[in-house]
Each structure stands twice: as structure tokens, then as C-alpha cells.
Amino acid sequence: MTLGVNDYPVYAGVEWDPYGYAARQCASFANHRCMTDFGLPAIKNPDGSNNGGDFADTLGRLGFADVDGMPEVHDIVSLPVGVDGAGQYGHVAFVLDVRDKGVILVEDYNWADDERYQQHTISAAGCRFAHVKENAVNRSLKAALVRLAYIASLGRDPESEDVLLAWADGIKDDGSNADEIITGITDSAEGQAWLSHLRNPGSVDLAAVAKLTEADIAKRLTNR
Numbered sequence: 396m397t398l399g400v401n402d403y404p405v406y407a408g409v410e411w412d413p414y415g416y417a418a419r420q421c422a423s424f425a426n427h428r429c430m431t432d433f434g435l436p437a438i439k440n441p442d443g444s445n446n447g448g449d450f451a452d453t454l455g456r457l458g459f460a461d462v463d464g465m466p467e468v469h470d471i472v473s474l475p476v477g478v479d480g481a482g483q484y485g486h487v488a489f490v491l492d493v494r495d496k497g498v499i500l501v502e503d504y505n506w507a508d509d510e511r512y513q514q515h516t517i518s519a520a521g522c523r524f525a526h527v528k529e530n531a532v533n534r535s536l537k538a539a540l541v542r543l544a545y546i547a548s549l550g551r552d553p554e555s556e557d558v559l560l561a562w563a564d565g566i567k568d569d570g571s572n573a574d575e576i577i578t579g580i581t582d583s584a585e586g587q588a589w590l591s592h593l594r595n596p597g598s599v600d601l602a603a604v605a606k607l608t609e610a611d612i613a614k615r616l617t618n619r
Contacts, residue, residue, distance in 0.1 A: 398469060399491055399502060401512040403427055415440035419510035421447040421503050425471060425487040433527045435459055448475045448485015451525035458539065460525035466493050471525040472501060478521040488517070490524070537566040558585060 404427070406418035414437050416423035422445060429435040438445065438453065445453050451473035455462035466472065470490040474481035488503035497519045506513050544559035566576050580586035 397432055398428070398489055399514070401502075402431065403504060403512060414438070415443065416445075420505045421487045422450055424504035424512075425450050425489070428489055429454070429459075429471070429527075433459075435527070446484035447487035448473050448478075448481060450487040451523040454525040454527070458528075460527045462523055462525050464519075464522065464524065466490055466499050466519045466522070466524050467526055468493060469527075471527070472499070472517075472519075473523040473525070474517070475521065475523065479517045493519075537563045540566075555585065562586075 403419075403424050406412050406423075409418055412418045412423045412426075414423070414426055416426055422440070425447070426438055426440075430437055435454075438457070451460070451462050451471050454460040454471060460471070468490055472488050472490055474486040474488075476483060476485050478485075486503070486506070488501035488506070490499050491502055491514065492500040494500065494516070498516050499519050500514065500516050502512070502514045504510070504512055506515060540559050540563035544556045544563065547553075547556040547559060562576060562580055566572060
């Protein structure tokens with residue numbers, strides 16, 4: 396991991412990064428760090444709705460992290476609007492150290508509204524902490540495929556829905572055979588098209604799938 400090192404590409408001279416985030420802002424840095432350090436796919440932000448204050452819960456909603464109010468080293472921390480001075484869009488940072496009395500050391504971009512990298516301390520009170528799951532991409536593949544199948548059903552595409560559910564059904568619960576499943580998926584043109592959604596989950600209509608719970612996912616697999 397490169398946490399604690401400023402390896403952000405800066406995107407000098409442009410207003411937006413390639414993923415839909417304002418360049419040199421906290422959420423752009425967070426997306427970069429999630430890709431480079433945690434191996435997560437790019438979480439695109441085409442409509443600008445995934446702000447710093449929402450970032451941790453977005454990771455949770457996508458199945459990449461467990462989210463709560465307890466800090467741990469290497470967590471992604473979101474500060475909702477107004478928490479510890481966070482502005483109208485909230486703020487997101489990475490936890491470098493957990494200290495006494497609810498104080499945490501973080502790294503981020505644009506904390507001082509200067510579009511720069513910084514390390515500083517904040518209070519953990521009122522924050523949301525995303526604990527990225529071990530092997531998060533593979534373990535979330537089953538859930539992602541089921542959610543995509545749900546999107547296919549909304550589009551009245553039962554053939555694609557059934558194919559997606561079959562792929563999901565073949566993944567072991569611990570995700571240990573996910574690479575094998577992905578290889579099989581990429582052998583088909585339809586699979587390549589759907590994998591583009593998995594690699595860029597921000598392009599999926601999260602509003603349409605956010606209500607799907609793990610129980611819903613299990614039920615959909617059982618009733619195939």
C-alpha cells in the first residue's frame with residue numbers, strides 16, 4: 396500500500412478527472428486510492444452525486460466494504476456535511492492512525508480548500524468508516540451479478556437475466572473461484588458487455604438496485 400504517500404496524478408490544467416470527480420478534490424483522491432491501493436474498480440461519478448460525505452456508504456452499497464462508526468487503520472472515512480468542519484458536500488479521507496480520545500490521523504486532498512495533499516488529525520465522532528473487505532472484488536462478484544440480473548429484469552430481458560444468475564450461482568460463497576468464473580464470462584461477447592458494468596459500478600443505476608438486500612439476492616438465486 397502507498398497510504399501516506401502522495402501519488403495522486405493531480406490532473407493539472409483540467410477541472411474534472413476521467414471518472415467524473417472534480418480534479419484535486421477529496422473524492423477524486425479517494426477514488427484513485429481505492430483503485431491503486433485496494434484494487435477496486437473505478438467508481439464512476441457521471442452525475443456528480445457521489446460526494447465525499449457519501450463515499451464510504453457508496454462502497455458499502457456496492458458490497459466492497461462494511462461501514463460503521465468505528466475507525467480502523469486503512470479505513471476510508473467519510474465526514475457528513477457539517478462534521479468537524481466538512482463543507483456542503485462532506486469530505487472523504489484515509490485513516491493512517493487511530494489515536495487516543497477519538498482522534499485519528501488522516502490523509503486527503505483539499506481539506507484546506509487549496510486542492511493539495513495533506514495529513515492532519517480529525518475527530519472520529521460523527522464519521523462513517525468503510526472497512527474494505529478482504530478479497531472485496533471477488534467476494535462481491537456474486538452480489539454484483541445478481542444486481543445486474545435485476546437491472547436486466549427491469550429492462551424486460553429475461554435471457555440476459557438468466558445468464559447473469561447462472562454465472563452468479565456458479566461462484567462459491569468465499570469467492571475462491573471468481574477468477575475462473577470471470578475467465579468463462581469473458582469468453583462470451585455478452586459477458587464482456589456485462590463485465591464493463593462490473594468494472595465501472597458507478598455506471599450502474601444504484602438507485603434501482605440499492606433496495607436489494609443480501610436476503611433478496613439469496614432468494615433470487617434460490618428461485619432461479
